[in-house]
Amino acid sequence: MRILLVSQMYPGPDAPDLGTFVAQVERALVERGNEVELAVLDTRAGGKLRYLELAKRAARAARPDVVYAHFLVPSGLIAALAGRAPLVVTAHGRDVRNVGELPGVAAATRLVVRRAATVVCVSEYLRRELEAKLPACRGKTEVISSGVDLERFAVEPAPEGPTRYLCAGALSERKNVVRLADAFARLGGEATLTFAGDGPLRNRLEGRPNVRLLGRVPHDAIPSLLADSHVLCQPSLLEPLGQALLEGMAAGRPVVATRIGGPPEFVPPGAGLLVDPLDVGELARALESAAALPVPNEAARAAAAEHDVRRQAERIEAVLRRAAAGRRA
Secondary structure, eight states, rough: EEEEEEEEEEOOTTOTTTTHHHHHHHHHHTTTTTTEEEOOOOTTGGGGGGHHEEEHHHHSSSSSSSSEEEEEIIIHHHHHOOOOOOOOEEOHHHHHTTTTTTTTHHHHHHHHHHHHHHHSSSSHHHHHHHHHOOGHHHHHHEOOOOOOTTTOOOOOOOOOSEEEEESSSSTTTTTTHHHHHHHHTTTTOEEEEEEEEOOTTTGTTTTTEEEEEEEEEEEGGGHHHHHHSEEEEESSSSSSSSSHHHHHHHHHEEEESSBBBBBGGGGOOOEEEOOOOOOOHHHHHHHHHHHHOOSHHHHHHHHHHTHHHHHHHHHHHHHHHHHHHTTTO
């Protein structure tokens, strides 16, 4: 099957890490014998004019059997306008948040939905949110997560010494990093909390005892950081999926996760704890309880295996073939 992949994010020197997940699905589709042509952006440079370049790349592509776009707008919109081939588009969290928040996005998203054979959502939570905002999606959606590479996130023995907590992601309000640090401060002892990421709340985390700030790290460094940790923390105010949680679980680490959004769909008992992200006391208790769970954690690894990127690519391939044959979700 000839697939044209259109994405505004793809791995590059200054591209967001979310492009890594686009690329891992692409590689898995190629491994399954598909021919994938890329119309992608691998840099943030160029401002909004870079989307014109993306449109040109999509228009120059050979005639595919199906177009597979990541992100509803602008990638999905560009793909919808670029040709007549059947379209499948994956919606991510920012896509859905933008509907109704940014001028013109709702209208552009409705156009993409009308044109698409199937809209893939990365979680059931995200599907509900999208269908509530755009009822035209109903009957066109399917839930398939971005997946996690089980070979890349191998299970390593637990490091020796006091508990090492890791939080990977932006230091932003949505990621709830200040409440996480406040909860950690209640534990006392010799445990450490490491933040791998950067953002506007960095100054509110600096100087705290046993808290390390690594700044932004390349995604390639995350497996080794997980191997050097005991617990992965992502108690966000909202997490449409929770990619870092999947990676932590794939590495056999128990997790502390928000119960708002996608994590309740894949974090089972024994693999971690779900918390009210606004309750610092509950978060502190969850940190203690997670530290008592076994590492490596077989329940976490088994739950992540359900989202193996190769399994997810097989499901996406089936959606793409169905679209190419002229059938909807």
